[in-house]
Amino acid sequence: DAGVIQSPRHEVTEMGQEVTLRCKxxxxxxxxxxxxxxxxxxxxxxxxxxxxxxxxxSGMPEDRFSAKMPNASFSTLKIQPxxxxxxxVYFCASIDSLASEAFFGQGTRLTVV
Amino acid sequence: xxQGEEDPQALSIQEGENATMNCxxxxxxxxxQWYRQNSGRGLVHLILIRSNEREKHSGRLRVxxxxxxxxxxxxxxxxxxxxxxxxxxxxDGGSNYKLTFGKGTLLTVNP
Numbered sequence: 001d002a003g004v005i006q007s008p009r010h011e012v013t014e015m016g017q018e019v020t021l022r023c024k025x026x027x028x029x030x031x032x033x034x035x036x037x038x039x040x041x042x043x044x045x046x047x048x049x050x051x052x053x054x055x056x057x058s059g060m061p062e063d064r065f066s067a068k069m070p071n072a073s074f075s076t077l078k079i080q081p082x083x084x085x086x087x088x089v090y091f092c093a094s095i096d097s098l099a100s101e102a103f104f105g106q107g108t109r110l111t112v113v
Numbered sequence: 114x115x116q117g118e119e120d121p122q123a124l125s126i127q128e129g130e131n132a133t134m135n136c137x138x139x140x141x142x143x144x145x146q147w148y149r150q151n152s153g154r155g156l157v158h159l160i161l162i163r164s165n166e167r168e169k170h171s172g173r174l175r176v177x178x179x180x181x182x183x184x185x186x187x188x189x190x191x192x193x194x195x196x197x198x199x200x201x202x203x204x205d206g207g208s209n210y211k212l213t214f215g216k217g218t219l220l221t222v223n224p
Contacts, residue, residue, distance in 0.1 A: 004155075033212060042216035043156075043201065056211055091155055095212070101146060102203070102212055104155035 006092050006105035013112055018080040021108045024073055025094030033102065034067055034077050035091040043091070049075065082112045119202055119215040127223050132189045134218040136202030137182075143210070145178055146203045147187050150217070156201065159187075194224045 005024040013019050025032050033048040047057040049069045057067070064083070069075040079086055089109050093102040119136050126132055136145070144163045148156040162169045162178045162185065169176045175188040189196055199217040206213065 031210075035214075043214040045211065045213050048211065050210075093156075093212075101158040101161055102148075102156075104157070106155050 004092055004094050004103050004105035006090075006108050008108060009106065010109045011111070013082055013110070015083055015112055016081045017112075018078065019082045019086075019110060019112075021077040021079075021090050021092075021110070023075045023077070023092030023105060025075070025092070026096070026103055027073065029094035029096045029103070030072075031095040031097075032069060032075050033093045033095075034075070035093065036088045037091060037107070038088045046077070079110075082110075084112045087111050119200070119218045121218060122216070123219045123221070125221040125223065126192055128192060128194055130192055130222075132192050132196070132220055132222070134187045134200050134220070136185045136187070136215060138185075138202070138204045139183065140204075141207035142180070142204045143207060144205055145176075145185050146205075146212075147174075147176060147185075148201045148203060148214070150199045150201065152198075156214075159200075189220075192220075192222045194222050196220060196222045 034046040046059045052069045089107045093104045146161045147159045150156045201217040
């Protein structure tokens with residue numbers, strides 16, 4: 001397996017634009033996590049899914065953020081409208097069962113100017 | 114807020130020395146995990162210790178867990194320059210399996 005695949009790797013966008021980040025988890029993994037990493041706040045859990053169902057989205061900063069998992073092999077994190085403070089590295093991770101190790105993608109570095 | 118908190122925030126040692134990093138957490142857990150992150154890369158799993166375990170080894174890594182103190186430590190023995198990275202502990206939140214991370218310890222191993 002190629003591991004967790006995220007796209008794009010880098011995204012530069014203007015304030016106010018919509019941004020969509022994509023993640024393909026490892027095949028067979030049941031849980032998927034979205035994280036945001038910044039120097040100031042570290043690695044924050046935004047939302048996680050189990051069997052494609054959102055379980056906890058309490059980490060989503062505000063209504064501008066939304067995440068979907070339409071099937072077991074694909075998830076998106078959307079920011080609309082984007083703001084400069086959204087600039088961060090966004091990671092997706094998947095787990096084959098709860099209470100086991102997580103596999104991370106390489107991340108998407110988002111810059112909002 | 115982060116579930117786990119590592120200390121120290123940064124650690125600088127010489128090659129060959131041992132490095133110890135600590136993690137404290139707040140709620141019950143099923144397991145605690147340690148991850149490593151090289152600059153600009155994703156996190157890589159190192160080791161998992163279950164709540165009913167007290168110590169675990171993997172190569173040059175030794176992890177301890179004290180559930181009564183809600184703390185864990187990661188020891189890297191005979192460090193190498195290639196061990197330079199950030200190290201994070203992660204907890205699963207007990208019943209809800211919510212995997213959350215601390216802010217990490219930046220380890221620098223000088224050759």
